[in-house]
Every structure is written in C-alpha cells, then in structure tokens.
Amino acid sequence: xxxxxxxxxxxxxxxxxxxxxxxxxxxxxxxxxxxxxxxxxxxxxxxxxxxxxxxxxxxxxxxxxxxxxxxxxxxxxxxxxxxxxxxxxxxxxxxxxxxxxxxxxxxxxxxxxxxxxxxxxxxxxxxxxxxxxxxxxxxxxxxxxxxxxxxxxxxxxxxxxxxxxxxxxxxxxxxxxxxxxxxxxxxxxxxxxxxxxxxxxxxxxxxxxxxxxxxxxxxxxxxxxxxxxxxxxxxxxxxxxxxxxxxxxxxxxxxxxxxxxxxxxxxxxxxxxxxxxxxxxxxxxxxxxxxxxxxxxxxxxxxxxxxxxxxxxxxxxxxxxxxxxxxxxxxxxxxxxxxxxxxxxxxxxxxxxxxxxxxxxxxxxxxxxxx
Numbered sequence: 411x412x413x414x415x416x417x418x419x420x421x422x423x424x425x426x427x428x429x430x431x432x433x434x435x436x437x438x439x440x441x442x443x444x445x446x447x448x449x450x451x452x453x454x455x456x457x458x459x460x461x462x463x464x465x466x467x468x469x470x471x472x473x474x475x476x477x478x479x480x481x482x483x484x485x486x487x488x489x490x491x492x493x494x495x496x497x498x499x500x501x502x503x504x505x506x507x508x509x510x511x512x513x514x515x516x517x518x519x520x521x522x523x524x525x526x527x528x529x530x531x532x533x534x535x536x537x538x539x540x541x542x543x544x545x546x547x548x549x550x551x552x553x554x555x556x557x558x559x560x561x562x563x564x565x566x567x568x569x570x571x572x573x574x575x576x577x578x579x580x581x582x583x584x585x586x587x588x589x590x591x592x593x594x595x596x597x598x599x600x601x602x603x604x605x606x607x608x609x610x611x612x613x614x615x616x617x618x619x620x621x622x623x624x625x626x627x628x629x630x631x632x633x634x635x636x637x638x639x640x641x642x643x644x645x646x647x648x649x650x651x652x653x654x655x656x657x658x659x660x661x662x663x664x665x666x667x668x669x670x671x672x673x674x675x676x677x678x679x680x681x682x683x684x685x686x687x688x689x690x691x692x693x694x695x696x697x698x699x700x701x702x703x704x705x706x707x708x709x710x711x712x713x714x715x716x717x718x719x720x721x722x723x724x725x726x727x728x729x730x731x732x733x734x735x736x737x738x739x740x741x742x743x744x745x746x747x748x749x750x751x752x753x754x755x756x757x758x759x760x761x762x763x764x765x766x767x768x769x770x771x772x773x774x775x776x777x778x779x780x781x
Contacts, residue, residue, distance in 0.1 A: 416631070416634055417630040421602050422464055423464055424468065424471075424484075425484065426472070426483060427483065429465055429468065430461065430595070430598050431590035432465065432587055432590075439469055441482075443482050448473065450564065451555050452466075452565045452582060452584075452585065453540075453574070453578075453585070455571040455584065455585070456569070456589075457587075457625060459622075459626050460587045462587055466567060470536065471494045473534070474501050474534075475488055476488040476490055476530075489529060493529065500528055500533075501534060502534050503522060503534070505535070505536070507538060507542045513544065513550050519537075520551070520554050523535070523554055523558060526559075526561050531561065532563050534563045535562065535563070536567065537567070541568045541570045545575075552578070571584075589623070589624025590626050591624075591717065595619035595622060596615045596616045596619040599618060600615055603615070603644070606637070608637055608644060609642065610643075610644040610645075612719055613646040613719050614645055614646040616718065618644075635652065636649060636652055656683065656688055656696050660683060661696060664676050665700060665701070665729060668766070669732055671771065672770075673767055676766050676769075676770060680693065690752070690762045694745055694748055701738050701741045701742050703718075703726050704726060704729060704730040705730075707723070707726050708738075744765055744772075
C-alpha cells in the first residue's frame with residue numbers, strides 16, 4: 411500500500427513562480443539574485459500557512475543552483491538542486507527555534523557558520539519561529555547576524571514580528587507576507603483537484619478557501635479532509651455539512667424577512683439554526699458579515715472587497731438593491747452592540763431575538779422617512 415502524502419507537502423511550491431499570493435516578494439527576491447544584491451539576513455513575517463518557510467527554501471535552493479534559468483529559477487537538474495531535493499544538501503541548515511531556543515543552540519549554529527560550503531556559493535541558515543529564542547540566545551546571535559562570513563545567509567521566519575528585539579530587526583531585510591486572497595486559494599485548490607482527478611463545485615472550493623482565513627496550508631488540510639469525506643466529489647453541500655458552516659442562504663432569508671418586517675419568519679429561521687447545533691454568537695457574527703457584504707456591493711469602489719463567486723455576488727447585489735445604506739449601517743451598529751454584550755448576557759437567545767426585532771424595523775423606518 412502506497413503511503414498517503416498530504417496535499418500541503420505533495421504540492422509544496424518548488425519555484426518562485428509557483429508560490430501562491432506573494433508575487434511582490436518573490437519578484438523582489440528574484441531581482442536580488444539576478445543583480446547579486448542579496449542581503450545577508452532576511453526576516454520573513456506573516457501569519458501561519460502563507461509561504462514563509464517555503465519561500466525561504468526556494469531562495470536557498472535557487473542561489474546555489476549552478477544553471478539557473480533565464481527566469482531566475484532553479485534548474486532542478488544540477489548537483490546542488492538534486493542534493494537539495496533529496497534532503498541531503500549540506501548548504502541548508504534549518505533550526506526550529508520553538509524547540510531549540512537556548513543560547514547553547516545558537517552557539518552551535520554560530521560554530522557551523524564558520525565552515526565554508528562544500529558545494530555552491532552559500533550556506534543558508536533558516537530559523538523558523540525565531541521569536542521563540544530566549545533573550546540570551548538573541549544576544550548571542552547579534553554579532554554573527556551583523557557581520558556574518560561572505561558565504562552565510564540567514565533567513566528568519568516568524569508569525570509574531572512584534573516579539574523580535576529591535577537590534578535583530580535593524581540587521582535584517584524585512585518581508586511582510588500577506589494573507590492569501592480567497593480567490594487565489596480557490597484557484598490553487600481547483601488546480602490540485604484537476605491533477606488528482608477530484609470532481610468539485612466551484613462554490614465548495616470557495617467556501618473551503620474562506621474557512622482557511624488566508625492560510626493556504628489550512629485550506630489544503632481541509633481539502634484533504636473533504637476529499638476523504640466526499641469520496642472524491644466535493645460539493646458545496648458536503649463542505650457545509652463537514653465544516654459545520656452556516657450557509658449564506660440562511661442570511662439571505664433572514665435579511666429578506668427583516669426587510670419585509672416579518673419578524674416571525676426571521677425568528678423561525680434563527681430557531682432552525684439553533685436546532686442544527688449552531689451557536690447564537692456564531693449566527694450574530696455571520697449576520698454582521700452579511701450586512702457588511704451588502705454595504706460593500708452598494709458602491710462600485712468597494713464591491714471588490716466582497717470575495718465570492720459570481721453567482722453568490724449576484725445574490726448579494728440583488729438583495730443590496732432592496733436596502734438603503736443608512737438602515738444597513740444602523741443594522742451593523744445594532745449587531746455590534748449585541749456582539750459586545752453576548753458573553754455577559756444571562757439569556758443569550760433572547761438577546762439575539764431582540765436584536766432581530768430591532769433590525770426588522772430599520773428598513774420600514776427608512777421608507778417612512780424617505781417616502
């Protein structure tokens with residue numbers, strides 16, 4: 411039986427061009443290699459799963475490649491690339507600072523820095539979760555980071571830039587990795603699904619991408635889970651069921667009832683949501699997101715801020731056309747107030763129901779003021 415390899419590892423980018431959603435950073439690094447203006451210390455910052463360590467490995471592989479392509483990518487054929495791909499390269503040293511954060515660990519690394527590379531021009535030291543180093547380890551690292559030997563390049567990666575001392579920051583070239591856009595993640599998932607022969611509905615992949623909150627690794631983990639659950643046919647409904655997500659259709663119904671001042675209809679939908687095992691606070695947050703999306707699509711300048719498929723976007727545009735801006739803003743204020751008081755409320759269900767009753771009068775009041 412062949413061993414299963416998770417998608418996050420199997421489809422890990424191997425070249426700058428395949429890194430998802432970080433075009434500005436990869437282009438800058440490629441230009442630095444091309445013009446031979448490589449810094450000796452980099453700091454890659456950003457939330458989990460956005461490509462920090464992956465980009466560091468690609469940079470380490472590319473700068474030691476003997477036959478780089480015209481597009482400044484590793485050739486994957488030379489001795490250096492082959493040793494890197496097999497995991498036997500002596501030019502790349504990775505240290506997990508979360509579990510190796512003492513001053514002795516850093517002193518061991520400093521001792522290695524003095525040794526010149528056996529193959530290629532550079533030895534690259536990748537230190538992951540660098541913010542976990544102890545104060546003594548940071549101080550022991552300072553002098554080497556400021557004046558490393560010509561063959562040494564340090565790449566520090568962190569999810570918490572604010573925890574790194576200023577003296578380290580001042581010695582590094584800093585790259586801030588952004589959260590990956592939902593559309594980019596959904597497109598990447600579609601490419602993987604095509605390669606794996608997995609059938610899918612575009613809205614299902616889009617929902618997975620939304621749930622990942624900008625982290626590609628999280629999206630790939632959810633994707634693997636859904637492939638197993640669905641038997642290789644990912645539908646929107648299966649994603650909803652497996653991830654226990656509230657469908658936008660619920661919010662479309664609730665907001666439609668509120669516009670018509672049909673409080674009974676809105677309360678019945680909310681009751682159905684609770685009976686399905688969803689939390690009242692989760693419903694409130696989703697309702698706030700829904701009204702926020704309605705507000706976004708009412709102006710052509712903010713419409714791109716709604717990340718959704720074309721079919722879902724049309725539903726939002728249609729519903730937003732039935733509401734004035736002022737009632738939407740007032741609805742967001744009312745939901746925000748309920749959100750703040752939810753945890754301290756003695757009767758949380760009643761709090762949400764009263765909020766829905768308040769929202770049900772907003773549109774009618776607006777129409778009375780502007781007949």
